[in-house]
Each structure stands twice: as C-alpha cells, then as structure tokens.
Amino acid sequence: xxxxxxxxxxxxxxxxxxxxxxxxxxxxxxxxxxxxxxxxxxxxxxxxxxxxxxxxxxxxxxxxxxxxxxxxxxxxxxxxxxxxxxxxxxxxxxxxxxxxxxxxxxxxxxxxxxxxxxxxxxxxxxxxxxxxxxxxxxxxxxxxxxxxxxxxxxxxxxxxxxxxxxxxxxxxxxxxxxxxxxxxxxxxxxxxxxxxxxxxxxxx
Amino acid sequence: xxxxxxxxxxxxxxxxxxxxxxxxxxxxxxxxxxxxxxxxxxxxxxxxxxxxxxxxxxxxxxxxxxxxxxxxxxxxxxxxxxxxxxxxxxxxxxxx
Numbered sequence: 001x002x003x004x005x006x007x008x009x010x011x012x013x014x015x016x017x018x019x020x021x022x023x024x025x026x027x028x029x030x031x032x033x034x035x036x037x038x039x040x041x042x043x044x045x046x047x048x049x050x051x052x053x054x055x056x057x058x059x060x061x062x063x064x065x066x067x068x069x070x071x072x073x074x075x076x077x078x079x080x081x082x083x084x085x086x087x088x089x090x091x092x093x094x095x096x097x098x099x100x101x102x103x104x105x106x107x108x109x110x111x112x113x114x115x116x117x118x119x120x121x122x123x124x125x126x127x128x129x130x131x132x133x134x135x136x137x138x139x140x141x142x143x144x145x146x147x148x149x150x151x152x153x154x155x156x157x158x159x160x161x162x163x164x165x166x167x168x169x170x171x172x173x174x175x176x177x178x179x180x181x182x183x184x185x186x187x188x189x190x191x192x193x194x195x196x197x198x199x200x201x202x203x204x
Numbered sequence: 205x206x207x208x209x210x211x212x213x214x215x216x217x218x219x220x221x222x223x224x225x226x227x228x229x230x231x232x233x234x235x236x237x238x239x240x241x242x243x244x245x246x247x248x249x250x251x252x253x254x255x256x257x258x259x260x261x262x263x264x265x266x267x268x269x270x271x272x273x274x275x276x277x278x279x280x281x282x283x284x285x286x287x288x289x290x291x292x293x294x295x296x297x298x299x300x
Contacts, residue, residue, distance in 0.1 A: 090244060092267075107230050134232065138282045153285040156272075160228045161265050161291040162247040 045114045053116040053166060054187035056081060057198075058180045060093075061171040070168065071095055078116065085115045094157060095168040096194070101148055103141065103194035104157045104165045105133035113164040117189060124193065134158060144195040157194075167194040174201050208294055210266055214240045216297040218268070226254035229296045233288075237300050238270040241289065249293070264294040 027033045056078055060067040070077040074091040085091055091113060094102040106112065107130050112120035123129050132140050137154050141147075148154065157165045169191040175183060178201075190196035210216060220235035228250050243266050248259030272286040280286070 088248070090247075092244070108228060134288060135276055135279065136281045137286070153287065154272075154282060155269075155287050155289060157289045158230065159291065160230060161244075161250065161293065163244050163265070163267075163291055 045119050048114065048116060048118040050117050050187075050189035050192065051184070052083065052118075053113070053189070053192045054184040055180070056083070056116060056166075057168055057187045057192065058183035060168055061175075061183055062180055067168075074166070083116060088162065089115075090163045091115065091166065092163050093166050093168050094155070096170045096197075098170070099151070100153045100155050101141075101194065102155050102157055102165075102167045103133060103137050104159060104167060105130055106159045107131070107134055108160055111159040111164060113166045113192075115164070116166060117192060121189070141195060144190065146196055167192050169194075169196075169198040172198050172200045208297065208299075210240045210243065210264075210294060210297060212240055212242050215300050216240055216266070216268060217300040218292060219296050219298060225251060227251050227296075229292060230290065232275055233268075233270060233290055233292070236270055236275055238268040238274075238290075240297075241267045241269045243267075244291065247293075251293075265291055266294055266297060268292050268297070 024035075024038065027038075028035055056070065059081065060070050066077060066080075070093050074093045075085055078085065078091065089111075094104075096102055106124075110120055110125040110130075112124060114120070129140070134156055137156050138148065141154075159165050169187065171183070172186055175186065186199045186201065188196060188199060191198045215237060216239070217237045218229060218233045218235060222234075243264055245265065246262040247265050249257075249261070249263045250259070253259040268290055270288045270290065271284075272280045272282060272288055273284055275288060
C-alpha cells in the first residue's frame, strides 16, 4: 500500500500499523475471522480500482436509460456491467448537476464503495477529512482545488450505515463524440468521491 | 419499532439518546430535525451485530436530509442552502 498513497508521518504510520496488527491478532485468536478470510477480503477489495467506477460513469454519460437505472437501482445497473456488489452492503449513486454538488464522507469510520473503486485513499480515512467534510465542506473542496460557482448548493453525504455512495460527476464540456473509453479516462477517483470534478478534455 | 412507516418527505427528529454501545447515529444530528428523502430498505441492525448478536430484527434505513444551518448554526461556513444527508435507522427517528 505504501507506494500507492502519500507518505504518512512516520509516527502515525507505526501507531496505525501497530493497532491494525493488534486488532487482526485478536480477531483471529477469538475465531471471529481467519487469516485466510482476511486475505480474501483484501484480495477482493484490491481487485477493483477507480477505473471500474469510471466505466460505470462513462456509460451513464452515454446511455440515458442506464443513467436513470443507476440513480434508482444502482445494484442492478452495475450488475449489468458485470460488477457484483458484496451481499451485505447497498450502493447508491448521487448525481452532480449545475445546481448541486455532492461530497461523500463516512464520519463514523471509512465506508466507501470498494466494490467499484477499490480501497479508499488514506486521506478519506483521516480524522481531519471525516471531521471537516461535514462542517466546512466548501473549505475542504477548495483545498482539493475545487472552487464551486456561486449558487451551487453542497450536499454532503455521510454514509453511516450499509449504503455506499458513489458520485456521478458532471460530464465535462466539449466531450461530444467521445467514446466510452475516452470518457472513462476523464473520470478520476476523486471525482467519484466528490472532492473534484471530472477532468476536462484538454487536461488528460 | 418498524411500524413507524416513515416515507419520503416526512419531517423527523433524531432521538437525542446517548448510548454506550456501538450505533450509527452521529452525535451532531441527535435532537435535530430533518426530512426523510428516501427509504433504502431493511438491513441487519449494526447495534446488535457489533456486539455478537444476529442483527435481528432488521431495521428500516432512512436517508434523512438536514439543513447544515440547523445542525451547526453560525459555525457552518457555507451557503444557507447547503444540506447534509445521513442514513439513519428508523428506530432512531421520531415524528416532531
């Protein structure tokens, strides 16, 4: 994982690693879960990357019927594209428009649409993001480089329970005529969490 | 429990109860009023499962929309139109 994420302070890294190892050992000792099951969970989570979510978004931009289904019955819609969600969580997709911008956070832990995006970035799990996203989302967005136009309302989504949220970002201007693969290239992980917009065509 | 039958559009108040066990109701919405936006369906209860229980009875999960201003007051730095969606189990909700 260390090469996929920005480096953490050494002290925080070792504290977190120590805690994770202790919890893992306890869960195994108490027969809550086996090491094989844990490894299986990690392998399945890493089998997905944001490129998978990007395919879903690109399809929604191109196919109006798919888009509507994605917004009302996300499990069935992504199932059509071959993505199986885990049995115990649901998926909901929220759509950014000219009037409303969605930002996803899990204030209680780090719930994330792993079935479509893979494991969450470290900052998504940080206390700073989880605390600040709910009380000062616009400041958080500015720090990610996103300044919203006046009149755009911010709707923060706190995924507290069994539903994982994916943001359907706005389709960038000037992308008429692009195919699904080219459109998917514009869809970043951050745009599906809501801390960014999809890339514009000239910045790919 | 489970018979409250909240529907989209219903105003609700989140119970302001403090509990010691694991639950999924963030402190900042307790006692606050919002509006049910949609009902996700029924899910195993995390309050039971987190403590070795079977998660039954299942609980209906409501997506509730709050005005940010109602939650944070003047501390909220943003637009008066900004909102927060929180998924809350039905037994944490009351009719105002």
